[in-house]
Amino acid sequence: ALGGTNVAGMIYELLTSSVHGIALDVTLINNAAFNNAALALLQTGLSWAVKDKGDARQLIEDILKNVQGALIISNGLIGIRLLSGGGSVLTLEADDLLGLKQRPGSWYEVPQHTTVKYSDATRKFHDTVLSLSGAGDFGNDEKNIEITLPMVTDARVARLIGTRLRTLETLPKNPDTTTCGRGAFQLQFGDVFVINNPPQGYDAT
Numbered sequence: 001a002l003g004g005t006n007v008a009g010m011i012y013e014l015l016t017s018s019v020h021g022i023a024l025d026v027t028l029i030n031n032a033a034f035n036n037a038a039l040a041l042l043q044t045g046l047s048w049a050v051k052d053k054g055d056a057r058q059l060i061e062d063i064l065k066n067v068q069g070a071l072i073i074s075n076g077l078i079g080i081r082l083l084s085g086g087g088s089v090l091t092l093e094a095d096d097l098l099g100l101k102q103r104p105g106s107w108y109e110v111p112q113h114t115t116v117k118y119s120d121a122t123r124k125f126h127d128t129v130l131s132l133s134g135a136g137d138f139g140n141d142e143k144n145i146e147i148t149l150p151m152v153t154d155a156r157v158a159r160l161i162g163t164r165l166r167t168l169e170t171l172p173k174n175p176d177t178t179t180c181g182r183g184a185f186q187l188q189f190g191d192v193f194v195i196n197n198p199p200q201g202y203d204a205t
Helices: 006-017 032-043 055-068 157-167
Strands: 068-072 077-082 087-092 097-104 111-120 126-133 139-151 176-180 194-195
Touching: 006 055, 006 077, 032 068, 032 077, 097 157, 111 157, 126 157, 139 157, 176 194
Parallel strands: 087 194, 111 139
Antiparallel strands: 068 077, 097 176, 111 126
């Protein structure tokens, strides 16, 4: 059981309710996508406890960021999609790439220590902080980060997600920014794609 409300149900309410949300017509909603997301969130152990009043649009944005999800439009209907990875759905060839920018990372950019804040259901949803190791002696000893997980109400899940996100924050960043042409039009949030451009160091195999 979840300690709070299922996130997919909350977003559905915020989208369609004339009292709590932005009053979209329910015929614009992809119910199957929301049901699938709700089941996935239930199995993962993610919920949300709302403590303060706020703008519906901002709350939706905050929720999606924390559960690594996005609202997508398919066949004219609004659905929710969770980032899950999986096999690639598209291979981009050199002609599809309009620009490719690469930047090396640096150990000095990473934090030395990391904390995770979540809403503990066993403590009446009070904010609770877990301490996780950061990059240790490699990291910037003046840089600490706090990962806020208001959608998590269980310590085990908070530590699991916090550890995963901590890994992303405590490794040097080496981001590649790709600008694509129409060949990438079909890509949606969470899709995995492959770049086949050996001269630039990208091999589809």
